[in-house]
Amino acid sequence: MKAQAMKRPTLVSSRPKEKFWQLRLYVAGQTPKSLEAFSNLKTICETHLNGRYRIEVIDLLENPHLSKGDQILAIPTLVRKLPQPVRKIIGDLSDVNRVLVGLDLRAAD
Numbered sequence: 001m002k003a004q005a006m007k008r009p010t011l012v013s014s015r016p017k018e019k020f021w022q023l024r025l026y027v028a029g030q031t032p033k034s035l036e037a038f039s040n041l042k043t044i045c046e047t048h049l050n051g052r053y054r055i056e057v058i059d060l061l062e063n064p065h066l067s068k069g070d071q072i073l074a075i076p077t078l079v080r081k082l083p084q085p086v087r088k089i090i091g092d093l094s095d096v097n098r099v100l101v102g103l104d105l106r107a108a109d
Contacts, residue, residue, distance in 0.1 A: 021045070021053035021103075022082035026072045029061045033092050037076035040093035048105050080104075 025041055027034035038057060045053045058066050060075060070079045070088070080087040080103055089102040100106040 018052055019083045021049050021080065022056075023053060024056045024058055024070065024079040024081060026058050026060055026067065026070070026075050026077045026079070028075045029059060034076050036094065037078070037092045040096075040099070041078060044093065044096060044099055048100065078102075 023041070023045070025038060027037065038055075041055060045055065060067050060072070070077075070086075072079075074090045076090070076092060078089045078093060078099075087102060087104065089099055093099050097106070
């Protein structure tokens with residue numbers, strides 16, 4: 001009898017790959033509202049995304065031409081670039097439930 005090579009079973013993770021979040025926060029200088037929006041966003045990300053995110057802050061006072069790409073009409077504005085689809089939230093991000101729903105991290109109640 002010939003020895004046959006054993007095939008190893010393919011291991012499949014029971015958890016799907018976790019999404020990586022790419023977020024852009026558009027602000028106009030370091031105003032209290034802009035600083036509050038960044039602080040609120042950082043807290044939300046640390047709590048709900050556990051290191052699976054990157055925040056890019058774009059100051060439109062320094063780079064006003066960058067507002068065209070994401071069609072920014074008001075500030076502060078948060079844009080979720082990844083995962084797709086793109087989503088936008090305007091304001092200081094103080095309403096955590098609204099932000100979670102807007103980012104599609106939690107279903108609306």
